[in-house]
Amino acid sequence: MSYPSLASAVTGASVVAATSPRHQRLKWSDARIRGWILAGVTAGHAQAATLTCIGFFIIDRLALQPHGSEGPIAIVMMAGASATLGVQWGLIPRIGLGPRQLIVLGAIAAAAGLAGTMFAQDLYGITIGFALASAGFGMTRPGFTGGASLAVPLAEQGAVAGVITAANGISFVAAPAAGMALYTAHHLLPFAISAAILLALALWARRALRPAVT
Numbered sequence: 001m002s003y004p005s006l007a008s009a010v011t012g013a014s015v016v017a018a019t020s021p022r023h024q025r026l027k028w029s030d031a032r033i034r035g036w037i038l039a040g041v042t043a044g045h046a047q048a049a050t051l052t053c054i055g056f057f058i059i060d061r062l063a064l065q066p067h068g069s070e071g072p073i074a075i076v077m078m079a080g081a082s083a084t085l086g087v088q089w090g091l092i093p094r095i096g097l098g099p100r101q102l103i104v105l106g107a108i109a110a111a112a113g114l115a116g117t118m119f120a121q122d123l124y125g126i127t128i129g130f131a132l133a134s135a136g137f138g139m140t141r142p143g144f145t146g147g148a149s150l151a152v153p154l155a156e157q158g159a160v161a162g163v164i165t166a167a168n169g170i171s172f173v174a175a176p177a178a179g180m181a182l183y184t185a186h187h188l189l190p191f192a193i194s195a196a197i198l199l200a201l202a203l204w205a206r207r208a209l210r211p212a213v214t
Contacts, residue, residue: 025159026152026156026159026160026162026163028163028167032151032152033148033151033152033160033163035147035205035208035209036099036144036145036147036148036151036209037144037148037163037164037167039103039140039143039144039147039201039204039205039209040140040141040144040145040148040164040167040168040171041167041170041171042197042198042201043103043106043107043110043137043140043141043144043198043201044141044167044168044170044171044172044175045171045174045175045178045194045197046110046114046137046175046194046195046197046198047110047137047171047194048171048172048175048176048179049175049176049178049179049182049190049193049194050114050117050133050179050190050191050194051176051179052175052176052179052180052190053179053180053182053183053187053190053191054073054076054077054080054117054130055069055073055077056180056183056187057117057126057183057187057191058072058073058076058123058126059073060187061120061121061126061187062122062123062126072123075123075127076123076126076127076130079127079128079130079131079134080130080131080133080134081134082131083131083132083134083135083138084134084135084137084138085138086135086138087135087138087139088138088141088142092139092142099142099143099144099146099147099150099209100143100147100205100206100209100210101143102139102140102142102143102146103139103140103143103144103147103201103202103205103209104202104205104206105136105139105202106135106136106137106138106139106140106141106143107136107140107198107199107201107202107205108136108198108199108202109132109133109135109136109139110132110133110134110135110136110137110140110195110198111133111136111194111195111196111198111199111202112132112133112136112195113129113130113131113132113133113134113135113136114129114133114191114192114194114195114198115129115191115192115195116128116129116132116133117129117130117133117191118188118191118192118195136198141168144164144167145164147209148160148163148164149161149164179194
């Protein structure tokens with residue numbers, strides 16, 4: 001039986017997935033994909049919570065006025081976006097890591113980047129830390145989408161693409177509000193808790209996620 005390659009599974013919605021018939025609804029609790037979806041939702045919540053807070057963190061850490069802070073915030077956000085694209089378009093196709101390895105290494109890198117962001121004292125440090133965190137998140141997402149896609153046969157690619165899309169979206173429902181609530185309590189909490197969650201994810205994924213046998 002043939003399966004789509006990891007390269008085509010990165011988005012979780014390849015042409016084959018979009019056009020293949022759905023024989024039955026694929027549940028989130030399906031044992032074949034459950035672990036991959038859990039990993040994606042966990043990393044997605046950490047990303048959404050910290051992404052919501054980063055602009056306020058820059059203003060507070062650098063003692064900026066809200067009006068006129070657009071430049072530094074844009075620099076940090078651009079660095080994060082560039083790191084994500086650089087990893088997904090340049091690094092991943094060349095290093096040949098499997099989905100589990102991408103999740104483990106990505107979660108560790110994202111946790112390290114968030115820790116670096118927390119303790120940075122200037123714009124340069126925040127930019128480097130956030131870029132590293134974004135690079136890590138840029139690995140976890142292809143890891144979980146690829147793992148879930150490779151866990152099911154060709155006939156179910158359309159169904160798993162729908163689950164993956166929903167999993168990506170659900171991370172941005174409650175996590176932004178939770179992140180801001182934590183930030184209000186203490187400006188380091190969203191980053192510290194997200195980093196701890198990511199390290200726990202890396203440990204769990206290393207033990208629990210296995211290549212699919214279908």
